[in-house]
Amino acid sequence: xxxxxxxxxxxxxxxxxxxxxxxxxxxxxxxxxxxxxxxxxxxxxxxxxxxxxxxxxxxxxxxxxxxxxxxxxxxxxxxxxxxxxxxxxxxxxxxxxxxxxxxxxxxxxxxxxxxxxxxxxxxxxxxxxxxxxxxxxxxxxxxxxxxxxxxxxxxxxxxxxxxxxxxxxxxxxxxxxxxxxxxxxxxxxxxxxxxxxxxxxxxxxxxxxxx
Amino acid sequence: xxxxxxxxxxxxxxxxxxxxxxxxxxxxxxxxxxxxxxxxxxxxxxxxxxxxxxxxxxxxxxxxxxxxxxxxxxxxxxxxxxxxxxxxxxxxxxxxxxxxxxxxxxxxxxxxxxxxxxxxxxxxxxxxxxxxxxxxxxxxxxxxxxxxxxxxxxxxxxxxxxxxxxxxxxxxxxxxxxxxxxxxxxxxxxxxxxxxxxxxxxxxxxxxxxxxxxxxxxxxxxxxxxxxxxxxxxxxxxxxxxxxxxxxxxxxxxxxxxxxxxxxxxxxxxxxxxxxxxxxxxxxxxxxxxxxxxxxxxxxxxxxxxxxxxxxxxxxxxxxxxxxxxxxxxxxxxxxxxxxxxxxxxxxxxxxxxxxxxxxxxxxxxxxxxx
Numbered sequence: 031x032x033x034x035x036x037x038x039x040x041x042x043x044x045x046x047x048x049x050x051x052x053x054x055x056x057x058x059x060x061x062x063x064x065x066x067x068x069x070x071x072x073x074x075x076x077x078x079x080x081x082x083x084x085x086x087x088x089x090x091x092x093x094x095x096x097x098x099x100x101x102x103x104x105x106x107x108x109x110x111x112x113x114x115x116x117x118x119x120x121x122x123x124x125x126x127x128x129x130x131x132x133x134x135x136x137x138x139x140x141x142x143x144x145x146x147x148x149x150x151x152x153x154x155x156x157x158x159x160x161x162x163x164x165x166x167x168x169x170x171x172x173x174x175x176x177x178x179x180x181x182x183x184x185x186x187x188x189x190x191x192x193x194x195x196x197x198x199x200x201x202x203x204x205x206x207x208x209x210x211x212x213x214x215x216x217x218x219x220x221x222x223x224x225x226x227x228x229x230x231x232x233x234x235x236x237x238x239x240x241x
Numbered sequence: 242x243x244x245x246x247x248x249x250x251x252x253x254x255x256x257x258x259x260x261x262x263x264x265x266x267x268x269x270x271x272x273x274x275x276x277x278x279x280x281x282x283x284x285x286x287x288x289x290x291x292x293x294x295x296x297x298x299x300x301x302x303x304x305x306x307x308x309x310x311x312x313x314x315x316x317x318x319x320x321x322x323x324x325x326x327x328x329x330x331x332x333x334x335x336x337x338x339x340x341x342x343x344x345x346x347x348x349x350x351x352x353x354x355x356x357x358x359x360x361x362x363x364x365x366x367x368x369x370x371x372x373x374x375x376x377x378x379x380x381x382x383x384x385x386x387x388x389x390x391x392x393x394x395x396x397x398x399x400x401x402x403x404x405x406x407x408x409x410x411x412x413x414x415x416x417x418x419x420x421x422x423x424x425x426x427x428x429x430x431x432x433x434x435x436x437x438x439x440x441x442x443x444x445x446x447x448x449x450x451x452x453x454x455x456x457x458x459x460x461x462x463x464x465x466x467x468x469x470x471x472x473x474x475x476x477x478x479x480x481x482x483x484x485x486x487x488x489x490x491x492x493x494x495x496x497x498x499x500x501x502x503x504x505x506x507x508x509x510x511x512x513x514x515x516x517x518x519x520x521x522x523x524x525x526x527x528x529x530x531x532x533x534x535x536x537x538x539x540x541x542x543x544x545x546x547x548x549x550x551x552x553x554x555x556x557x558x559x560x561x562x563x564x565x566x567x568x569x570x571x572x573x574x575x576x577x578x579x580x581x582x583x584x585x586x587x588x589x590x591x592x593x594x595x596x597x598x599x600x601x602x603x604x605x606x607x608x609x610x611x612x
Contacts, residue, residue, distance in 0.1 A: 144406045162406060167430045170408045174495075176508055183410035185426045186496030188513065197513035198496070199426055202606035228606040 121145055126216040130157060130241050138173045138191060148207060148219060149173065149180075151191055157239040159219045160193045161205040180204070194227065203227040209239045246311065250500025255487050256595050262479060263588070270463075272471040277464075289341040297334060314501045317490055321398040326416055326489045333482055337474075344463035344470075351465070359460035410494045410507070419488030420481050426496065427590045429601070429611040437587070441476075444580040448473070451569075451577050468565070476584050515594065517604040518542050535605055542603035546612060549586075554578040 082090075125146060133139055133152040142148050147170075149160040162170050169184035179196075180189040187198030194203045208223035217239060225237035232238075252258055269285045271277035280286060287293045305327070308314035318327060347357035367373055400409065414422045424433035448469070457465040493499035494507045516525075519538050523531050532538045557578060558566040566574045593599040603612040 144404075147406060167425060167434075169412055170406050172408075172410060172495075174508070177510060181495045183408050183412040183495060185422065186513065197515055199428065199600070201429055201601065201604060201609075201611040 123222045124218065124220040126212060126218055127159075129216055130211075130239070133157060138175075140173055143170075146219070146221070148221070150217075151193075152241070153191075155240060157209065157217065157241055158193075158237065159207040159209050161207065161224075163205070164200060165195070165202045165204065166198070166200040206232060206237045208236045210236060211239060246502040250503050253491060253500045254498055255491060259479075259483065259487075259588075259591075262483065266475065266479060267471065270467075270471040270474050272468050277467075286345060289338060289345050291342075294335070294338045294342075297338075298331070301330060301334070308501065311502050313504050316505075317501060321395045322413070322416065323489050324395060326485065329416075329482075330486070333478075337478070340461055341463060343461035347460055347462050348464040351462070357460040357462065411492055411496055413488065413492070416485060416489060420484040423484040423488045423492075424587060427587070427594055429609075431609070432612065437583070440580065440583050444476075444584070447576060447580065451573060451580075472581065472584075480584065480587060513598070515598040515600040517601045518545070518599060519604060521597070521599065535607065539603050539605060542601075542612070545602050550579070550582060553582055 127142055127146075127148075127150060130152075133150055135152055135154055137152060139150040139152070142150060143162055147162045149162060151158055151160060164171050164182045164184070164187055166182065166185055166187050169182050171180040171182040171187065171189065173179075174181050178191060180191075180193075182188070182198065182200070185199050187195060187200035189195050189200070189204055192203075193206065195201070203226075206225040206227075208220040208225070210218050210220070212218040223236065225231040225234055252261070267276045268279050268283060269288065271280045288297065305318065308318050317323060343358070347359075350357050367376075413419065421433060421438065424437060427433070428437070452466070452469040454466060454469075463470055490501055491498055493503075493505040494509070497509050497511050499505055499509070518541055519531060522541050523529055523538070536543075554575065558574060562574070562578070565577075569577065590599075590602075593602075601611040603610065605611065
């Protein structure tokens with residue numbers, strides 16, 4: 031018990047002592063600096079100039095900072111460069127998907143889902159390309175042929191064949207891509223151009239192909 | 242047995258079971274005197290006795306035994322992903338029971354004019370060295386042994402390499418995010434995925450500043466902290482744990498609801514066609530088309546939204562939360578009521594979806610603002 035009491039006392043006393051110790055430490059440091067002037071002859075004044083002039087200190091500081099900034103900037107540039115790879119193993123944004131007659135009327139074609147992430151839908155009048163990305167949170171919905179709807183397995187959003195959302199949390203319809211007829215009669219889909227229903231872009235003649 | 246399974250399938254539909262729990266919960270965790278009277282009369286405090294724990298566990302285990310004999314329920318209950326949730330069911334109830342049990346004991350002591358158990362230097366106080374450190378070491382070793390056996394005994398649910406075009410059906414988040422995924426069914430991603438989780442964390446951090454009842458600090462008690470406790474238990478048990486359970490056991494292909502004994506039919510048809518408030522009012526009620534102007538189109542949604550957050554607080558301050566408002570002051574009450582209203586907004590939105598097929602109160606997909 032006595033030992034514990036002693037320890038407690040020490041603990042209690044220590045906070046009061048601390049400032050004094052720090053002050054003492056600071057004084058010692060000052061003394062140490064002054065001591066430098068009284069160094070032994072071999073390293074003392076005359077042999078090496080131990081005090082750097084203020085001007086040259088700042089010029090060295092500038093050089094050091096510039097070098098540091100250059101190195102950091104170089105690393106940063108390399109990191110940014112890393113984001114743009116030399117080769118992209120991605121299918122092209124613009125591609126041909128065969129002739130209009132390859133697609134049956136009233137059917138949703140899921141052939142290009144894996145490669146190009148599009149569904150090709152043909153109605154009695156039009157052909158259009160739907161994006162396979164759910165506008166709610168980006169999952170890939172499935173086409174349910176019996177129910178005649180797209181259904182997202184993540185949160186239950188449902189879309190009609192036209193891509194219009196009708197159930198679940200999806201706030202807007204699926205996006206459509208630019209679709210035109212190429213010179214050789216094949217269908218050309220350009221995924222770099224989007225058509226969004228809520229912005230009234232589905233009336234754009236490029237968003238569908240009249241057959 | 243078949244009828245029983247059908248019955249369980251029927252009542253486990255979230256619209257039924259969540260409603261039942263919603264109505265029973267204030268009687269189990271009474272926030273007011275009136276509810277407490279009924280709590281005593283219905284003998285709901287039985288749950289927090291040792292017999293109550295055994296009863297509930299017997300019920301759980303009985304359900305598991307019946308469950309694993311059914312092909313469909315076995316598939317959900319013993320799926321390696323879901324095993325932790327079955328464990329969670331037992332663990333959550335145990336810790337709820339432990340705190341409520343000690344709280345009830347202390348409440349009785351305080352009612353009898355004595356000091357709570359924690360004041361009498363109970364026997365469960367031990368020295369850190371060697372007692373606590375040894376207990377911790379043993380717990381550590383046992384947990385490691387348990388995890389080892391678990392990881393060897395249950396194969397990790399590894400699937401085929403990820404394929405962005407082929408989402409598993411149903412595509413479930415890790416179990417601890419299933420509550421969030423369930424919220425995402427009713428809200429836009431930036432609300433359910435960003436705003437609500439932030440509010441939850443802020444709300445949890447704000448609890449000690451909102452509830453500054455110093456008289457009951459340092460010991461378990463339910464009665465003397467009943468408003469804080471019942472609100473917290475609502476948010477934690479009803480909203481968080483419950484939605485994890487719903488997401489784990491009751492969500493099947495195409496994110497439809499399935500009962501625990503129901504076959505996961507890929508083609509189960511549920512009519513979920515839902516519409517926005519603007520469609521409901523302009524097209525269904527007024528019989529006119531949607532106005533071109535976005536603000537005009539969503540004006541009713543804005544009225545509902547701002548009405549809820551601006552009119553409800555003073556209204557509640559004058560009625561239900563009168564005493565609370567007086568003791569808290571305007572600022573603290575404001576923070577408190579905002580957090581409570583945000584929390585209650587989730588079940589409100591769920592019921593609006595279930596009853597009116599309402600999709601969004603404010604729907605401006607042009608600017609990605611959907612509430």
